[in-house]
Amino acid sequence: IPELSSPSVCMRDPPRVEEIIKTMQKAGTSKIQVISDFDMTLTRFAYNGKRCPTSHNILDNSKLISEECKLKDLLNTYYPIEIDSKRTAEEKLPLMVEWNASLCCQTDQYPLEGYQLFFDHLQEHSIPLLIFSAGLGDVLEEVIRQAGVFHPNVKVFSNYMDFDETGVLKAFKGELIHIYNKREGALLNTGHFQELKSRHNVLLLGDSLGDLTMADGVHSMENILKIGFLNDKVEERKTSYLNAYDIVLVKDETMEVLPTLQEVLV
Numbered sequence: 001i002p003e004l005s006s007p008s009v010c011m012r013d014p015p016r017v018e019e020i021i022k023t024m025q026k027a028g029t030s031k032i033q034v035i036s037d038f039d040m041t042l043t044r045f046a047y048n049g050k051r052c053p054t055s056h057n058i059l060d061n062s063k064l065i066s067e068e069c070k071l072k073d074l075l076n077t078y079y080p081i082e083i084d085s086k087r088t089a090e091e092k093l094p095l096m097v098e099w100n101a102s103l104c105c106q107t108d109q110y111p112l113e114g115y116q117l118f119f120d121h122l123q124e125h126s127i128p129l130l131i132f133s134a135g136l137g138d139v140l141e142e143v144i145r146q147a148g149v150f151h152p153n154v155k156v157f158s159n160y161m162d163f164d165e166t167g168v169l170k171a172f173k174g175e176l177i178h179i180y181n182k183r184e185g186a187l188l189n190t191g192h193f194q195e196l197k198s199r200h201n202v203l204l205l206g207d208s209l210g211d212l213t214m215a216d217g218v219h220s221m222e223n224i225l226k227i228g229f230l231n232d233k234v235e236e237r238k239t240s241y242l243n244a245y246d247i248v249l250v251k252d253e254t255m256e257v258l259p260t261l262q263e264v265l266v
């Protein structure tokens, strides 16, 4: 599979990857569902060496948000914790909750462009795409809408803001989704996975080890191909990503590997 020989593609077990791809191809598109993280997976981490915004940053960078509400300090505190390979997920979990919760009292252009074809291709083949994000659902839905790819096959599980009558953000609606509780989020949304119960093959896309649990609600899974985006602290985290994901895309600023890989699969 030539798409897998790009220098940014790393695999622990290439023959195993080929086997999964062939099995999924054979089963056909009617058996596939795609489950993907959003920020820094379907969007760029960096472009020309410059860091791109997450859905949280979009709100933060907005001229509509006053200077006192700036979220950068929070990002500088909590993002290093998110990617710290010396801490366990259990240690990080309360801090990730704290990060999101702190948004409620604090009261560029978004780079989705490389992946419009990815969304269109899934739509053409009627393949459901679940976007499962610890970002801001209101913002990322708007990003997808403005890119013209919020097709009927796209569903989003994320954090939606709850404002009071004076327009102040009070909380998030429902259970908060952070990077390390996607499993709980998946298990709460049984209805979605029930609707897709005949789709036993999963393409999972994520940029954090917490994203690996996004498919935990899938019924009788038969095959899963896990693609991980390793954008930051590459040397420190590469081994754990290679152990956890079938394919690891290292600093893939081109946004080219996923669309070509998807054409192989679908």
Ligand SMILES: Nc1ccn([C@@H]2O[C@H](COP(=O)(O)O)[C@@H](O)[C@H]2O)c(=O)n1
Pocket (backbone or CB within 6 Å): 037, 038, 039, 040, 054, 055, 056, 057, 074, 075, 079, 082, 099, 100, 103, 132, 133, 134, 135, 136, 179, 207
């Ligand atoms: N208050 C926060 C919380 C998280 N982030 C970043 O957003 C990403 C979450 O979205 P996913 O689509 O990746 O689940 C996460 O990776 C954090 O780095 C933030 O900027 N502010």
